[in-house]
Amino acid sequence: MGFRSEAGGGDPLKPFDMATAALLMVDSHGVIAGWNQAAQDLLGYTAADVLGHSVTTLLVDEGDVPAVQPWLLGAENGWEGLLAALHREGRPVELAVRACRLHALGGHREWLVALRDVAALRDNEWREDVAWSLLQQSPLGVAVLDTNLRYEWVNLAMAHLDEEVSGAATSPAAGAEPSPIVARQAKQVLKSGQAPVALENIAPVRLAGREDGGHVRLRSSFPLSGADGDLLGVCHAVLDFQGQDPARERLTLLNTASEHIGTTLDLDRTVRELAEVVVPNVADFVAVDLLESVHTPMDLTPRSAECSDTLCRVAHLSIQEDLPEVSVGIGATPNYPKESPQRRSLANGQPIREEVRPSTPWLAKDPLRWTRLIRLGVHTQLVVPVRARGINMGVITLLRWRNPRPFDEDDLLLVEDLVGRAALCVDNARRYTRQQQAALTLQKSLLPQDLPDLTAVEAAYRYLPADAEVGVGGDWFDVIPLSGARVALVVGDVVGHGIHAAASMARLRAAVQTLADLDLPPDELLTKVDDLVVRLSDEAEATSDGPIVIGASCVYAIYDPIARTVTMARAGHPTPAIAHLDAPVEFPDVPAGPPLGLGGLPFESAEIPVEEGSIIALYTDGLIEASDRDIDVGFERLCFALAHPDRPLDEICDTMVRILLPDRPSDDVAFLIARTRALSSDCVAAWDVPAEPSAVHEARERSVSQLRVWGMQAAAFTTELIVSELVTNAIRHASGPISLRLIREHTLICEVSDTSSTSPHMRRASITEEGGRGLFLVAGVAQRWGTRYTADGKTIWAEQPLPASV
Template sequence: MGVSRALGSREPADPFDIESAAVAVTDARGLIVFWSPGAERLLGHPARDVVGRPAETVLAGGDLDAAVAGLRRSGRAWHGVLAVPHHAGHTVDLALRACPLAAADGHRGWLVVACDAEQRITYDSYETLARGLLERSPLGIAVLGTEDLRWTWVNRALTEMEGHRQAGGDGTGTDAGPGDVSPLLQRHARRALVTGQPQVSLEYAPIHGADRRRRGQRRVSVRSFFPVRNSEGETLGICLVALQAVGQDSARDRLALLNEAGEHIGTTLDLGRTVQELAEVMVPRVADFVAIDVLEGVRARADPSRGTQNGEATLRRAGHLSIQEDHPEVVVEIGGATDYPPPSPQQRCLGTGRSIREDVSAATPWLLDDSERWTRLIRLGVHSHLVVPLRARGITMGVVTLLRWKNPDAFDEDDLLLVEELVARAGVCVDNARRFAREREAALMLQKSLLPPDLPRHHAVEVACRYLPTDVEAGVGGDWFDVIPLSGGRVALVVGDVIGHGLHAAASMGRLRAAVQTLADLDLPPDELLTHVDDLVVRLSEEAEAAPQGPTVVGATCVYAVYDPVARTVCVARAGHPSPAIAHLSEPVEFPDIPAGPPLGLGGLPFEAKEIVVEEGSIIALYTDGLIEASSDRDVDVGMERLCFTLAHPDRPLEEICDIMVRTLLPDRPRDDVAFLIARTHALSPDRVASWDVPADPSAVHDTRTKVDQQLSVWGLDDVAFTAELVVSELVTNAIKHAYGPISLRLIHERNLICEVSDASSTSPHLRRALTTDEGGRGLFLVAQVAQRWGTRHSTDGKTIWAELQLPEEP
């Protein structure tokens, strides 16, 4: 089948078609045995006049064998042109094809097919033209069979497009690779075969390769599939016509780049990373070099509008990127001041808030004022310059500069619109990063103000701590710790955990910490203190539920321990908090069985305290549950075993123990806020404590003063003897006059001199200013004037009034 027939186009009819051509058959004797209607039309001889007669009759005396011998031979057939007389008398040039017919006796006849020679020439010209057009066409053309939808004929153009082998020269396509039809092409061809309607496909494919200049270009393939039918309407095959071009679809590429920018820019809230992501999106697809400069206020996390309003437009380089690794166009390193001259497009863009697009040459006016930039830009051959303001929420935060030199095209309006859209998206991300940094700094400042900046040094304990919020970026949480000096040389150790994370939890934590410190100053027992804190949390929860915004639940856990260096005991109460761990020097790590108590905020439930004897040098560890629940399976037992391991050597330095706890118990990023406080206990030597029972007799005041004076002399504190005698005499006198026995006096010599007078009365004295006519009422006023601190603490069997006297510093 010819190519033109396969394609089903309307070509001239084949003149040698046996149904219309002139056909004659002769036998071995040379007699005409068949004369077709076509022969009758062509030569004018009716069949009845020539059948049975010698062929020479038609040839007008010529010899058939001699006539055939004059034709060209091709295999066993002959073909050529022969002049034959018409019945009307004129001569007709016939194009002949003759094939010998062998008989049984060895003689042969002939099958002759003829047509008008001019008709044959016309047909041959069309056949040659059609084949030439199809095979040399820049369009890809192929025919797929109807049975298996595989190639039957493929021209050279489609071979190059689809990567197949060239079809055979006869057009049969036997070399076309029957298995090379892709599933995509077969799907479209099958649809055309089933529906009988043409199918068109459009495919975009990116060009891959090392040529960066072709990045963004696409190979566009347009394919049309339609059925090929013969004159009876029978489908002979599916024709594929394909056109392929390489170019750039600007609209599609802009949309693709904007979509990529939406995914690539703003992946973090880090300002430097955000501007670098903007540069990575635009180089090299939009520009050969990009620089992002931001106002000083943006880097300082301040409001950038203040600088522009005050005329302070200091730009600093936040990021840049070039198609060349050595960045030859860079004048300012990241973080440095850009120092653009006033006429520069950067300064004009910053002042007007509008984009500026201009060509660059050696005579560009503003470059003449900046020799270093002039040298670098002209040496590189920069020819186009685009500056776009970096804006968000109506505020200009900086400028974005784009340069081209390897890209021969200057920035046009489409480039300007694209860059403005990209920069606008990045501007929101930059402003978000700036706002986040400012809020994070404020949150860290709040957290720093809520937690103790430095743990106080205390004679009774040596302390160390760690605070690790789960919100690492914000750096704030609801856990807290505290070390609070108490009267009598005692110290309170506190660790608490507020429900939730972030600023709300930190604010609640600050209120609870302040409440605990205030109640601790009242010298309340641990269980009573937690009861008061529980009442506070209940009120906070009620306020939170009534507030239109904010957390709906406020709750916390807390452990409160009071260590007494004189008695060498620690009294602990806890509210839904893990029990402290005590690492003894001579015994295994202990988790004392302290009644858990309910979490703070439930209200109406009691708390219990337990007193534990601890030897000097022991470690008391208080922690939040995030420390022991940080294991991968959140198994508390596993966490407590690891905690015991870290505390197994309490004689190590406290900071070293803290580091071991972090490495052993905490993963890289804890799932919950973690705070822990460890304290090494110190005991007060018995020779630094003196106590006496005081009779309830006014005359005992003199004897008591004498004993105090003698004890202070033993301690070498003669410099404070007069003040101490005054304080003791006033406190003892008040106890004798207003309380009831038994009365006792205790002096403690540690960092300060502590004077304590205890009695069985629960009535607390009050400081007041006595009138000039009053005979008494000045005792506590005098004590308050000479003492560094004073106060009252209550116990189950009475109260203690105490006063601390500051000792002179040792040389």
């Protein structure tokens, strides 16, 4: 086949794609100097077969030789045309050729030659022409959306058909936003890769009167991928048609109901959505009455049989805006007689259709209701039970008066289907609400109901659960009295939401309380709790029940009203705040330990001096973190809320809630604030005790003398016994300096400290033993006793109630 055309020739040259073309390099002497893989695929020759050979050896027709000799080409910089080349298999191949001159070094002219199979190019051009004509001339509206859900291309049918894109230009840069239903369907396609089909009502569907057959639109979307498999976007197709087929109209209405009913887990809203679908499409009036036990699922208290049988009006809707709800039933709790179709349908679980006539037995007994129905012109009613999962939840009543047609079997089937779908949504909402309330009730019952009245601090708190969609969380707080008039302040947060988080919170709170009774320092206590969280997670994973405790954060602080210091340690928790009376709000530098549950990492404590009257604020991260602001803004607002710590604690708490929290927090929040108090020096008496047996008598005398000063002579006998036994044990079994301290608080506290780390234990001595009964006697006369370890040794303490005369 010979030479076909000059530069700028026929259509096969137009879709020339250099990225996929066969390429070869030809030097100024017409010798092939380069050969790519695409050229080998096209003509069958390998690079070894052709390199160094004249380009004319590839031609079929010798008459084409001058056309490919670069120094004979008529074009100065390039040439295009059609040539016939010989395939390695011996068959001719018609090629589209494009050659361009390269300015090589040294002044030599070399040529880059691109080859394409003409047959393939013409086939591709034919396919593109057919596809373009099909899309542009098709009555089917077609549009392409990019991955950002914006129109990239819209055909003429779509531009005329779809109101939401009618103003967009039919070009790849249209950029218009689709309607919500298109965007929702396209987003579903991008997420799942599936091709959903949806029916949409453009005009209201009037099944009852059938004046309008309805305007229906069929939509479908599917993903678009490139040759490399990458997602390009979504193709959206629309078919618009009108119909008079009642079956299709019912299908359309059911499809609309599936999208409109049950959009949330709110029970009242679900019922309203059902009413909006039924009126005016099926009936002129609808009333939905649910049993009280269904309508108020948040009440977890047992109900009597009478209460469980009470119907509550949840929703009603009419084609007449001024229609009162008393048309069917009276008031919020319609008093249907036993003979009414509502009561009969509720009892037997079957739908009831009946004409409204004066001779109707149950209406004859209720003239007032009969008068209202006749005044409206009601001629038939349909009552359908609201039932799901074997549970009767109420009834729905439909009336017709504007539509002269009575309810028929088709209407009954349609309403039963609609009510069945709505009943499942109502039951889901009821179960969800009840579950959420159960989790919230459980969590609140596990939190402190009242804070203890302590000498060391005055405390207040707030706990705010998250909104219903997120569910209850695992935030908790605690105020724990400790020995020596001290107090522990705790705030923690368990990862996750729901029943498991509340149960995990309860276990951690109990663990912290137990460990606090051992008088462990904050860093050691958090280490023990961290081990517990790791063990619980391992146990839950081993039983294949899923981890109950995945992780948690906690801050633990001990305030000493005598030393006027607070010792803190935190595990993955925000730093507490201290509001001083005469200084700005402080966020002390407490070492940030890892969250609980990681295991093996150390915790550190920090001791901070605190003056009397200051506010110590412990909180969970939900207080300072919000999606609409930076965390630094949260800290600034917290400082503002804690300013002026001399205000009442409840006022400070309310200010924190108002300034820091939105109306519906996305996470539950717990915070605890405590105003520090100091124990005055006249309530504390301390002495050094020599490590000599004779010092026991002097210690007793000093204790009794101090009790006289405090007016507590009635406690002298038991105090002498406690002091005698504790000091004697310290002299016999301990080493180093020994000290005795009496503290008058809401109890009388006796403490004996030494430098030994050996912990005493109580045992029952035998009859023949002369000693070993000291701690047994102390435990008998004291209200509480225990051991507290310090950096210098230990302290054995005992508490006894104050005499009645004090």
